[in-house]
Amino acid sequence: MIYFKDVSKHYDTHTALRKVTFFIEKGEMAFITGPSGSGKSTLLKLIYMAERPDEGNITISDWEVDKIRESHIPALRRTIGVVFQDFMLLNNRNVFENVALALRIRGANEKELKPKVFDALKIVNLRHKADCYPYALSGGEQQRVSIARAIVSEPIIILADEPTGNVDPDTSAGIIRTFKDINARGATILIATHNRELFRNTAKRVLKLDFGNFVGEDIA
Amino acid sequence: MDLSYSFKLAARSLWHEKWINLLSILTITAGLLITAVTVLAVYNMDAATRRLPEKFSIMLYLSDNLSHPEVEKIINTAGKENIVEKVKYIPKDEALKDLKATLKDTAYVLDGLGENPLPDAIEVKLKNSAMGPDTVQKLTARLRAISGVAEVEYGEKFLSSIYSLRVGMQGVGIVIVIMLSAGMVFVCYSTVKILFYRKRKEIETYKLLGATRGFIRAPFIIEGAVIGLSGGLLGLIGILSLYYLVILQLRLTFPLFKILIFPVDVSFILPPVGFLLGIIGAVVAIGRIKY
Numbered sequence: 001m002i003y004f005k006d007v008s009k010h011y012d013t014h015t016a017l018r019k020v021t022f023f024i025e026k027g028e029m030a031f032i033t034g035p036s037g038s039g040k041s042t043l044l045k046l047i048y049m050a051e052r053p054d055e056g057n058i059t060i061s062d063w064e065v066d067k068i069r070e071s072h073i074p075a076l077r078r079t080i081g082v083v084f085q086d087f088m089l090l091n092n093r094n095v096f097e098n099v100a101l102a103l104r105i106r107g108a109n110e111k112e113l114k115p116k117v118f119d120a121l122k123i124v125n126l127r128h129k130a131d132c133y134p135y136a137l138s139g140g141e142q143q144r145v146s147i148a149r150a151i152v153s154e155p156i157i158i159l160a161d162e163p164t165g166n167v168d169p170d171t172s173a174g175i176i177r178t179f180k181d182i183n184a185r186g187a188t189i190l191i192a193t194h195n196r197e198l199f200r201n202t203a204k205r206v207l208k209l210d211f212g213n214f215v216g217e218d219i220a
Numbered sequence: 221m222d223l224s225y226s227f228k229l230a231a232r233s234l235w236h237e238k239w240i241n242l243l244s245i246l247t248i249t250a251g252l253l254i255t256a257v258t259v260l261a262v263y264n265m266d267a268a269t270r271r272l273p274e275k276f277s278i279m280l281y282l283s284d285n286l287s288h289p290e291v292e293k294i295i296n297t298a299g300k301e302n303i304v305e306k307v308k309y310i311p312k313d314e315a316l317k318d319l320k321a322t323l324k325d326t327a328y329v330l331d332g333l334g335e336n337p338l339p340d341a342i343e344v345k346l347k348n349s350a351m352g353p354d355t356v357q358k359l360t361a362r363l364r365a366i367s368g369v370a371e372v373e374y375g376e377k378f379l380s381s382i383y384s385l386r387v388g389m390q391g392v393g394i395v396i397v398i399m400l401s402a403g404m405v406f407v408c409y410s411t412v413k414i415l416f417y418r419k420r421k422e423i424e425t426y427k428l429l430g431a432t433r434g435f436i437r438a439p440f441i442i443e444g445a446v447i448g449l450s451g452g453l454l455g456l457i458g459i460l461s462l463y464y465l466v467i468l469q470l471r472l473t474f475p476l477f478k479i480l481i482f483p484v485d486v487s488f489i490l491p492p493v494g495f496l497l498g499i500i501g502a503v504v505a506i507g508r509i510k511y
Contacts, residue, residue, distance in 0.1 A: 048428065050428060071433075074427075074430045074431060074432050074433075075430070076430075077427075077428065077429065077430030078429075078430035080430075082428065082429075084428070088424075088425045088428065089425075090422055090425060092232075092236070092422075101425075101426075101429060102429055104222060104225050105426065105429050105430055105431045105432075105435060106430070107222060108222075109222065149429075
């Protein structure tokens with residue numbers, strides 16, 4: 001489903017990833033861990049093509065990233081749900097509209113949109129905040145809105161960049177349970193986190209990065 | 221793609237950025253009004269200059285002592301020319317009578333003449349459509365070559381002045397209309413570009429969620445079209461107000477204004493023109509932005 005082969009990414013001042021190779025199977029849920037600056041976010045950005053690799057090959061589902069044309073990138077992104085580290089919520093839209101945006105972009109009509117958005121909000125326990133605006137929510141709530149937006153279109157791949165960075169331990173556990181449920185329905189999930197507690201006893205694969213180098217993997 | 225959502229986004233943005241949009245609408249209104257007034261002025265001046273050649277004619281002065289059949293032949297030859305509207309024979313006695321009538325109180329100066337010094341003449345009137353200096357020049361050359369025609373006279377300078385004035389006015393009119401149209405496209409272009417940059421973060425989110433270029437562009441193009449159309453509608457209101465509140469009143473007070481031609485129906489073209497200019501401005505703006 002997600003295949004990295006000798007992938008490197010260099011920036012002007014440093015190398016974010018160096019010859020990274022790994023494979024995530026279809027329907028798998030895995031974690032990427034490592035300290036801040038280890039290249040976790042860059043690795044996710046390469047998957048949803050916010051960045052292009054300098055070396056190596058990346059295959060996402062049936063897409064070969066180095067061969068993909070600019071005009072096809074939106075189609076690839078529509079197969080992926082992303083929980084961004086900085087949430088990327090629109091402050092001029094309420095929670096409902098922020099979540100609905102993922103469906104509107106996929107061409108959903110008004111009729112099918114409403115139940116799906118409310119289902120997604122129910123999963124993250126924010127059904128009662130549908131009319132609120134992001135600026136009126138706490139960091140944790142904003143993160144859950146971001147998760148709802150990532151899962152609402154039932155994408156085949158979900159990427160989450162520090163999805164529990166702003167939430168308390170109970171909410172963190174709830175979010176991981178949510179991801180497990182979605183994974184159980186067949187979605188492939190890759191979560192980047194530096195929080196070891198998040199994947200402890202999950203029995204999921206954990207890929208380790210350190211200063212851009214892939215340093216091995218474990219089962220949590 | 222759900223276009224109703226694009227319309228909703230455009231409406232939201234039009235309201236949210238109402239002041240900048242209102243400014244653009246008023247600028248387009250002013251531009252369209254100036255364009256319309258320019259077109260009307262050129263049209264009226266053109267119509268006025270077109271009426272002037274009605275007085276224009278070519279005079280063929282005939283040789284002395286031509287027989288009646290010879291005069292008939294000249295009249296027929298001149299009348300067969302495609303661009304000739306009317307041919308009129310003026311015998312020298314009638315010409316003298318006309319001259320005396322023109323001179324009125326000073327006609328006594330002609331009393332000293334023993335014999336009528338004026339020649340017989342033929343007055344040739346041309347069709348309005350054939351009033352170009354080149355056409356008239358070629359015709360006079362042909363008329364001069366007819367046997368029995370001693371001299372040909374026409375207001376060469378008058379004709380070329382009128383013609384140059386008409387061509388000049390049309391040229392100036394076209395330049396003004398093109399410049400103002402380009403200006404209005406630029407207003408829409410700049411407005412959409414500003415709105416686009418103000419929404420950069422929002423657009424970045426759309427892109428990362430997988431929005432197509434069409435999904436991102438459609439609201440901006442709708443916005444440009446609405447701005448242009450609104451400018452056109454206000455321009456139409458302005459032109460109709462000018463006609464009903466100013467021109468009609470002036471016509472009642474000053475008869476001189478009755479000669480003004482004001483095709484009110486044509487002013488209904490302003491909203492579609494504004495609409496089109498708005499879309500062009502938006503499309504050019506979106507097309508030139510890298511995102």
